[in-house]
Amino acid sequence: MSLFKTTVVSDRLGACLPKRKFGRADEWVTQLGVGGFHVGKAESEQEAQAIVETALEEGIRFFDMAAEYQDGRAEHRYGEYLCPKYRDDVFLMTKTKARTGAEATAEIESSLRRMRTDRLDAILMHAIATVDEPGERIRDGVYEAFLKAKEQGKVRYLGFSGHLNTDANLRALELLGDQVDVSLMPVNVVDPSDSDSFVKNVLPVMNKMGVAPLSMKSAAFGHFFEKEVAVENIAATTIVPGRVSMEEAFQYVLSTPISVWVSGMHKAEFVKKNAEIARNFSKLDDQQMESIVARVEAYRDNVEVEGYRKWG
Template sequence: MSGSEMPYRTLGKTGERVSAIGLGGWHLAIKSVDKKTAIQIVHAAVDRGINFLDNSWDYNDGESEERMGKALKEGYRDKVFLMTKIDGRSEKEAARQIDESLKRLKTDRIDLLQHHEILRFDDPHRIFDPEGAQVAFEKAKQAGKVRYIGFTGHKDPQIHLHMLDVAKQQGFHFDAVQMPLNVMDAHYRSFGRDVLPRLVEEGIGVLAMKTMGNGIILRSGAVTAIECLHYALNLPTSVVITGIDSMEILDQAFEAARTFRPLTGEQLEALMAKTAQAGSRGEFELFKTSSIFDATAVNPDWLGEEPERLTSLMPATG
């Protein structure tokens, strides 16, 4: 992609070259964005050099995947590294959601499929159960429907570490992990401090999200959007995923990429100093301190049933 406006980085041990900034899928189907605009955003992003596309089975009741699929069908699929996520914890539910995502995205393969919203300490055990979602993921990979496997979560770094531990016990190595990495995260229950070093050490691709906390971080008045993106780009991230709902915000993402230079120690110290008070209690990271962003908590049926071998151990109630 010579002549591109976008720098590229390597996704962990996969060897895949991905754009340093990725296009978030959720914003493509919010109320203020119509179908035509969503497709224009995808096409413009890819034409200008973004090749990493984020999405999820549960975004806007599937409409985000539908719109992205329509955009990719128009000669763009082979130009991108396509990622989506599913919520199913059981093999049966995960397999169903994988096939739905493939249909909506109008493709025969997902480059990176991720276990979504690892928010609870029981999620890793359900996923890696003999009847769990990981079975569906590996079958999909063997069938050529999926190329790489990762997981996401936004609640607590200790849950991410637990997911990595459970996977390791099963002899599985994730290709990528997605998590909040932003100027406020550095001050409160920090993924950057607790999880990032392990991902780098193990060669797992780092996907940054919530770099502006869905805009909430900007309301603190402590930092600008460009500063938020520069902070995340300064970390050892493979991709910084950002929501884009207009051509102006797309321009902003490319401006951040164009103007980024590694932060000096003094610049980083100054950025941390001016966000320390605002970030100290997690009030601008509501995904950590509230259930507002926990879609699977509101829709537990998306997770699927508990393993039969476990429910059979439950005592009968009288």
């Protein structure tokens, strides 16, 4: 299954960014999506609104979210600035850390209320952390709650996210089989050199299964480049100085067989920059990709660069 074939369409809002196939589903999604954490982290309501509206103006139609982001504030912001006007125009995904079926059902309902919509396009088990966790969540009814929500027309696609270790993601894929439609995981220029690479170990399995791959941590949560503000308690410093440009790093991500590059953009100006990269994207060849990876190989297994592998 090739995810590199794109289609360019327009809708009532204007020209969309190029779209890619959403795994095996009969669905096309813009190859750049908005990461929900940074919408919640935006310094003001005005900035959050600007991120959403700029994304739509730039042709982005994929919006990620999670119930836990800023204790629901991020979802509330979609409920204020996205769903009331634009729900029919976008692909809307959220995630839950629920550990039981009852918790999952309650959290789906809470997410719908906060985002002021009656349906989701995708719901994911959020941040699976260990090899045992997928089985535990499935055993305790989380995926059963997902399937029930799907039967009720509240969600269309089901899946999981994970950024700690590949064994956990592979175990989830094994257990869920054809019941998993989509998964969100790290894809960046340092990952292929890591001894526990998502790009090398998990992405091919997802492609073979027809699971829609969504990329996150494309700049290792900002650790590759200078940042104007710190996120959480992470120092705003460059850890990979001068090895790759931001454009090269993001071109690399888009050159892997993913459906959507989900990017955290905490200001409208970053939305514009990333949309330009996605709009003008031309796939790197194998030699170009290998060259970029080689330049940052020295940072493999670096816990500062890949700090997201430590978060629970």
